[in-house]
Amino acid sequence: MTTLSNLTHLDWLESEAIHILREVAGQCSNPVLLFSGGKDSLCLLRLAEKAFRPGRFPFPLLHIDTGHNYDEVIQFRDLRAKELNERLIVRSVEDSMKRGTVVLKTPDEPRNKHQSVTLLEAIAEFEFDCCIGGARRDEEKARAKERIMSFRDEFGQWDPKNQRPELWNLYNAKVHKGENIRAFPISNWTEMDVWQYIEREKLGLPSIYFAHKRPIVRRGGAIVPITPLTPKKDHEVVEEIMVRYRTVGDITCTAPVESIADSVEKIIIETASTTITERGATRLDDQTSDASMEQRKKEGYF
Amino acid sequence: MSQENIQDSLLRFMTCGSVDDGKSTLIGRLLFDTKTILTDTLTQIEKTSKKRGMTAVDLSLITDGLQAEREQGITIDVAYRYFSTGSRKYIIADAPGHEQYTRNMVTAASTAHLAIILIDARKGVLTQTRRHSFLAKLVGIPHIVVAINKMDLIDYDESKYKAICESYKAFAKEIKLSENRTIEFVPMSALNGDMIVDRGESMNWYQGPTLLDILEKTTADYAGKDKNFRFPVQFVCRPHASDDHDLHDFRGFMGRVESGSISVGEEITVLPSQYKSKVKSIQLGDTQLQKAISEQSVTILLEDEIDISRGDMIIKSNDAKEPTKNINAMVCWLSETPMASSRTYLIRHTSRESKAKFDKIDFKVNIETLLHESISNLNMNDIAQVTFKLAQPIMADSYQNNRSTGAFIIIDESTYHTVGAGMIA
Numbered sequence: 001m002t003t004l005s006n007l008t009h010l011d012w013l014e015s016e017a018i019h020i021l022r023e024v025a026g027q028c029s030n031p032v033l034l035f036s037g038g039k040d041s042l043c044l045l046r047l048a049e050k051a052f053r054p055g056r057f058p059f060p061l062l063h064i065d066t067g068h069n070y071d072e073v074i075q076f077r078d079l080r081a082k083e084l085n086e087r088l089i090v091r092s093v094e095d096s097m098k099r100g101t102v103v104l105k106t107p108d109e110p111r112n113k114h115q116s117v118t119l120l121e122a123i124a125e126f127e128f129d130c131c132i133g134g135a136r137r138d139e140e141k142a143r144a145k146e147r148i149m150s151f152r153d154e155f156g157q158w159d160p161k162n163q164r165p166e167l168w169n170l171y172n173a174k175v176h177k178g179e180n181i182r183a184f185p186i187s188n189w190t191e192m193d194v195w196q197y198i199e200r201e202k203l204g205l206p207s208i209y210f211a212h213k214r215p216i217v218r219r220g221g222a223i224v225p226i227t228p229l230t231p232k233k234d235h236e237v238v239e240e241i242m243v244r245y246r247t248v249g250d251i252t253c254t255a256p257v258e259s260i261a262d263s264v265e266k267i268i269i270e271t272a273s274t275t276i277t278e279r280g281a282t283r284l285d286d287q288t289s290d291a292s293m294e295q296r297k298k299e300g301y302f
Numbered sequence: 303m304s305q306e307n308i309q310d311s312l313l314r315f316m317t318c319g320s321v322d323d324g325k326s327t328l329i330g331r332l333l334f335d336t337k338t339i340l341t342d343t344l345t346q347i348e349k350t351s352k353k354r355g356m357t358a359v360d361l362s363l364i365t366d367g368l369q370a371e372r373e374q375g376i377t378i379d380v381a382y383r384y385f386s387t388g389s390r391k392y393i394i395a396d397a398p399g400h401e402q403y404t405r406n407m408v409t410a411a412s413t414a415h416l417a418i419i420l421i422d423a424r425k426g427v428l429t430q431t432r433r434h435s436f437l438a439k440l441v442g443i444p445h446i447v448v449a450i451n452k453m454d455l456i457d458y459d460e461s462k463y464k465a466i467c468e469s470y471k472a473f474a475k476e477i478k479l480s481e482n483r484t485i486e487f488v489p490m491s492a493l494n495g496d497m498i499v500d501r502g503e504s505m506n507w508y509q510g511p512t513l514l515d516i517l518e519k520t521t522a523d524y525a526g527k528d529k530n531f532r533f534p535v536q537f538v539c540r541p542h543a544s545d546d547h548d549l550h551d552f553r554g555f556m557g558r559v560e561s562g563s564i565s566v567g568e569e570i571t572v573l574p575s576q577y578k579s580k581v582k583s584i585q586l587g588d589t590q591l592q593k594a595i596s597e598q599s600v601t602i603l604l605e606d607e608i609d610i611s612r613g614d615m616i617i618k619s620n621d622a623k624e625p626t627k628n629i630n631a632m633v634c635w636l637s638e639t640p641m642a643s644s645r646t647y648l649i650r651h652t653s654r655e656s657k658a659k660f661d662k663i664d665f666k667v668n669i670e671t672l673l674h675e676s677i678s679n680l681n682m683n684d685i686a687q688v689t690f691k692l693a694q695p696i697m698a699d700s701y702q703n704n705r706s707t708g709a710f711i712i713i714d715e716s717t718y719h720t721v722g723a724g725m726i727a
């Protein structure tokens with residue numbers, strides 16, 4: 001038996017997240033957990049285990065696949081779902097393209113923003129009334145005002161001026177048919193909290209989170225990995241350097257950072273001394289405009 | 303940090319003040335001086351500051367996130383920010399100060415352990431200061447820091463600072479603010495960073511703690527020091543259909559300890575059914591706990607097979623509690639649509655829900671004068687004492703004694719919007 005000692009902020013954050021997950025399970029009739037194989041959603045899975053085991057999760061897992069993924073992340077996604085013996089649904093942006101609901105301007109453009117369409121289609125297909133996601137308020141300014149249970153209308157839109165007030169730990173996940181709640185159990189976590197939790201819980205991660213050698217080019221201050229989807233331009237010089245990813249997403253718009261941190265412990269040390277925010281370092285698409293995330297969320301992005 | 307209180311490793315606080323008192327700048331300063339703001343964010347706000355023709359970096363841009371806010375230069379919704387020191391994690395709620403945003407302040411206050419009430423040193427205690435202090439009291443924030451900001455604009459004058467402190471103390475006495483509550487004062491310049499994290503050079507006459515010193519030593523408690531065990535059941539785990547036969551009889555009652563604590567072997571009563579049993583085990587993930595404490599989410603297993611569902615509450619058997627269908631509460635109306643006294647609403651209290659009808663409105667509090675007025679209907683931002691009749695009994699405590707089991711929200715039955723917040727008398 002464990003005695004109580006050394007309860008830290010991680011225990012509090014964990015307890016809050018478990019409480020939120022159980023509220024979703026108690027209030028919603030058909031929720032789903034969005035699982036990408038990334039570190040935030042891997043934390044969500046551990047929290048769901050703590051919230052619901054020895055029972056099965058009261059929701060399936062859903063991945064909106066952009067088709068622009070690293071293989072090891074997809075393999076990791078499948079492995080984790082199998083280990084947990086939980087149902088994984090995959091819906092892909094490429095199917096939406098075939099249906100003609102996603103139309104690309106250029107063939108190789110980033111597909112992050114198109115995920116919204118595929119997500120809304122999946123919500124309609126399965127009649128999900130709540131999507132649980134791993135977004136954090138510290139990721140981006142527009143997220144800082146996001147509710148833990150955030151209301152979206154039939155078009156999946158978020159209206160920052162018309163959010164439901166959220167008081168104490170009393171959540172309101174009630175919706176009409178067609179409307180949707182996005183629930184964010186780790187809203188109050190920072191990148192550092194996530195890494196500390198991964199360390200404490202000894203969570204496995206896809207290998208691209210750890211320092212590895214990768215061919216890259218330097219483009220306008222950013223490190224761009226060289227892959228079949230992101231070839232080098234003629235004049236560019238390819239270097240092989242040690243990098244790691246701080247987020248996993250669409251290959252065409254997710255950049256690694258230079259790092260020799262090859263363990264969670266070392267990543268925590270690096271995170272503590274880092275001078276660039278997670279999105280600043282790694283999202284090539286958020287920098288276009290100060291308000292680009294807010295814009296995307298209004299359009300139904302996660 | 304090692305403690306028996308899970309919450310002590312984390313402090314939640316809010317900032318309140320009128321428009322332009324410096325809330326956003328103060329938060330920006332806290333984040334900046336605790337090295338929470340990273341270079342790319344700083345570069346961005348430097349750019350924006352320049353675009354607006356400012357010479358220094360405007361730290362308020364760190365929190366004023368939404369497009370509309372940046373355009374109007376004001377905060378319109380509660381924003382949450384985070385920073386850590388070596389000893390604890392902080393969650394800040396930045397609540398806008400405009401009159402029409404009483405509801406935002408109440409929202410931010412509902413989870414805060416501490417409120418920083420900003421006063422512009424040039425203006426002293428204003429009607430808004432009184433309003434913010436009243437709301438902090440109403441929502442039961444146990445720690446108040448009165449931050450007298452913009453000291454640079456009054457030449458860091460000690461006597462003016464002291465005069466403001468005195469006038470605040472007089473008002474605090476009037477509304478009995480210091481009952482069950484700590485009140486501290488600190489002079490500061492959010493713009494220059496004096497007395498926030500660093501002491502600065504300009505106010506050597508001030509010997510007290512900096513703002514961060516105060517935050518670091520404040521205990522993370524909520525008003526309502528109720529030690530009675532309250533465990534609202536959120537979810538019942540019955541994996542009987544699984545392949546594992548050992549789990550056939552498993553019945554786990556899942557929830558969060560809202561107050562007090564419970565140990566294995568203790569006798570419990572389930573409400574409203576009044577069934578009794580004993581705690582067989584307490585689990586958190588794979589871990590078996592001997593005891594669960596306040597704010598821990600756990601799974602409780604009982605000795606006897608009794609019927610319990612979401613919305614029931616487990617308490618200790620040596621503690622009596624009568625479920626009730628009549629409640630009297632202070633309500634803050636949050637919706638633009640006024641309350642319709644003829645309608646039925648839904649009330650969510652802990653994990654329980656009930657239909658509710660307004661019985662009568664006892665009085666409204668005029669938050670400018672703090673006097674009671676009689677009204678027949680509630681509009682947005684109104685605060686009033688209201689009596690309700692419920693369809694289902696709830697296990698209510700007074701909000702003063704228990705911030706979790708004394709609180710509820712009111713939901714519109716047709717739109718499903720959250721339209722009100724209540725604190726049980």
Ligand SMILES: Nc1nc2c(ncn2[C@@H]2O[C@H](COP(=O)(O)OP(=O)(O)O)[C@@H](O)[C@H]2O)c(=O)[nH]1
Nearest residue numbers: 321322323324325326327362451452491492493
């Ligand atoms: N001189 C001076 N100006 C300040 C100080 N704190 C804030 N300000 C200025 O007051 C204005 C309003 O500040 P802001 O933080 O946006 O106030 P808010 O509306 O309460 O969030 C801005 O122009 C700030 O630069 C201070 O300590 N001294």
Ligand SMILES: [Mg+2]
Nearest residue numbers: 325326376377
């Ligand atoms: Mg502001």
